Amino acid sequence: MGRYLVNIWESVSTMLIGLGITGKHLLRAKNGNVTLQYPEEKWPRPERNIGFDHQDYNVIRSRLVVDINDCTGCKKCERACPVGCISVEALKVPKGTDLGVTSNDTIKRLLVTRHDIDMSECMYCNLCTFPCPEECIYMTGGPNSHKTPIDYEFSEYDRNNLIYKFAVATQEEIDSYTIPVPVTPAPEGAKA
Amino acid sequence: MNVDVAKKLTEVFPGCLVEQDEFPETHIQLQPDQWSKIASYLKETEELSFDSCMCITGVDFGEEDDLESRYNLHSMKHNHKIEVRISANRKKPIIPTVSHVWQIANWFEREVFDMFGIKFKGHPDLRRMLLPEDWVGYPLRKDYVGPDSYHGIIIPKVKEVWE
């Protein structure tokens, strides 16, 4: 009998405590909510985050971008990628050809004819950005906001549109370098 | 670990040892034929009491070598551990089961069977664990070649639109 009454008392009291807690949340719904109403409000929303500007983040894993003007075609990112979603092809150009310099003042020795990234396969592991000697492959937003602002809305209706082609070398450019190659000996010192 | 497992085992089961480390040993290699009994002995002997089987790993070093099954045993009581290695012929891989000694070995052995095709003699329910029942071949073997299609679904080997 004692157990019976205790059961009733425990049920009623613990339930009232529970109702009290949910009631408290119900009343402070206006200020206590954590919803980000997506299309109207967009991340980053400073008052919801932990008081940080997203510029202060170490990195934000979002879309990959390549500053192709800085790319030397060293293929380090391609080798680092665990899923093989980066494909780089670079062309050896005859000695003495001026391809310009990167922003770190490295002389470019290879013409990047292809730098494709399949974002539909990317696993956002960020491993490709570390080996890059010119820091020309990076993820948008965060500390890179000054280069490319954050962009996480890049869904597409066709999967093939997610293959980003960064190379800007034109066909004439490529031809102008490829045609003389058989006649001249292969240039030295153009190792990746 | 302050018990010489190899020495104790050779006393009780002569000829069971194939290979062993220096004294505080990390691993011992055993003959497969008495393994079931040795496992019970390892679990039930007071000084050893390997009451938990941490892991069973199937190993394949390449097409010339034998398959291997490695047991990482641990004793909650004495807090010591040991690795037992048992190899099996690649053509006819049979190792006695220890699923009656440690219950968890049941699932671990099924997984090894699934991936390497090592048959555990006496296992109560030796079915594939992670792969579908009708899968052909043992994927973690080094000589495994993946199928071209599965139930009519073509498995693409090259990416389209990617050249």
Added chain:
Amino acid sequence: MISDQLATAPWLMWFSIAGVTLFLIMAFNALAAVYVERKVSAFVQDRVGPMGQGAGLHAGKWGLLQTVADAVKLLTKEDIIPRAADRKLFIMAPFVIFIGAFISIAALPFSSIIQVIDVNIGIFYILATSSLGVIGLILAGWSSENKWSLYGAMRSAAQIVSYEIPAALSIIVVIMITSTLNLQGIVEAQGGIVWGFLPNWIVFNNPFAFLAFFTYFIAGVAETNRTPFDIPEAESELVGGFHTEYSGMRWAFFFLSEYANMFVVCGIASVTFLGGWQSPIPGFMNSPFWGLFWFMSKVLFLMFIMIWFRWTFPRLRVDQLMSVAWKYLLPISLINIFGVGLWILLVGA
């Protein structure tokens, strides 16, 4: 009363007017209740629920159009009947449940003059009809040819039949005090003041009646299959329970009847225990149309409590559900009857 004035009109017309009105009430009730349910659940859970920035954008201002959008979606959805299902029963089941809720509402006194039919055994009638729905539940579960549905149906049958008993026994307390089965009579008996300042509602009449109100309300929550007694649906165990296989409009009928049943249960509770259309301050704003207001606010308040329950409690297990009904609620309601009897004998009604 309206019913008397319209007695001369052809009965068919009267019935259709009443029927359509009731249906609209039920539909509107479901729409509103779904909206409130969504919003309450959101606020309780630190969310904002359906929101929008105005009509045409998402769900309208504060998401007011969300339930309308839901209704449109349900109406336009493909009607799927599983191949293995028992077609006739499958089609029939939602309507059987709906009818149970529908004819119960007909006898509820919305105000002293607004009532579809004033039956002289009103309370008895409602208790009888509101448990009609269980047949529909069993039909739905059986005809779906689905193991989950069958489990849901069997659970709900056991549950509703068990909880009918404490519910009815608690109502008996009211009948003992008011000595009438007529719902208008019960409400009228609750006018005036008791204990000096409280309205003379039955819930305040004596301690046992107070207890009886809670017994009835808990049993009522169980009868409407709502958390913590929602084991026939139990989405984390039985997927969807008896309505697993239903979709589109047929499923909407289950939904409609769930909220209609909530309305009926809360309606009975407010009529029998909370003074129906009587004003909480006796004599203040007590005209028939204010009566409608008082009745509706009491019903909606109780429905809000039910919604609040749902978003707070875990779910009971089947055997625990039975033991709550038979080991706890039933003895308590028997004690209530005995206590109220003694009270009437010693103190007077």
Added chain:
Amino acid sequence: MTERLIKNSFIHGEEMILNIGPQHPSTHGVLRLRVKTDGEIVSEVTPIIGYLHRCFEKHCENLTYEQVIPYTDRCDYIASMNTNFGYVVAVEELMGIEVPEKVEYIRIIMAELNRIASHLLALGTFGLDVGATTPFLYMFRDRERILDMFEMVCGARLLYNYMWVGGVSHDLPVGFVEATFKFLDDFEREIDEYNNLLTFNKIFIERTADVGIMTPEVAIDYGVSGPNLRGSGVKWDLRKNDPYSIYDRFDFNIPVGEGTMGSVGDCWDRYWVRVLEMHESVKIVRQALQQMPKEGNVHEALPKKVRPPKGSVYKRTESPRGDLGYYIISDGKPSPIRLKMRSPAFTSLSVLNEISRGWMISDVLAVLGSLDIVLGEIDR
């Protein structure tokens, strides 16, 4: 005890086979349970797994050691920091790398915060399994704050790829320490709210206490580890009993199940151990934040090439779900010749039939929820 209900019920009907899953609201992923029932009472549960098999181990044989790390993330996606941790600790042992002091502290902070996040999800979904929706949302709200902090550190919210062999990918950003302290202060208050709302709720106790009792013998025999083993009253925690990294420097307790509401080893005990463990993790994070050296380069000890010498290692660490073991065999090449992951959820699931036999369908799902399985880790 397990056979209790079957023995007591004298009405026996026809047995029916019920498939719970692969698509079911409370199987925590794509798990299929073939349940043999007599009415509501379950007489046999056969878990059928493999629906989420992603060939993790086969993949690893074709990847370099660095490239394996993002794949370990995807095994236990609820506690990726801990799966990373286990892997890098194993490879470091194989290579004999000493990592800098600061890296050790950062790793511990991350692993323990991730443990809190993982336990929050486990408790929340357990609540959901027994029908309580609201605590789940509250717990997600707090988990979100931890994920925000992770995002600040490594840019990702779920699959971090943060711990590397010999270091971590990024140093802690400015202000992280203060933000974490603030979170910990808030969080301890929130735990009390969960307790009042769910843990001590009578219905919740009725649903979980005395249900699915796992005795210590059964637990050890089935290789169950982590909070599930401690729920059975076995004081066993790798952080204390076989310390790796720098866990021996911290002062914390090992909570064990005591049968407060029912018997030792029931679902409520397993739940309660997790709640207490969150308190302990808060304690560890506090100490680590205070002791952490301010200066230090987190990339200092990164090897030029991760190429372990010939040999094999079995290293286990305490993940939120239990003993997470990695068996790595290296032949000196850039990729491992064999990498086996001993997943704790795999062993926890294997015990399901043993402890849920004889209970009701609702109880099977409650027991499953209390075991806290992650299918990504079971199927790998």
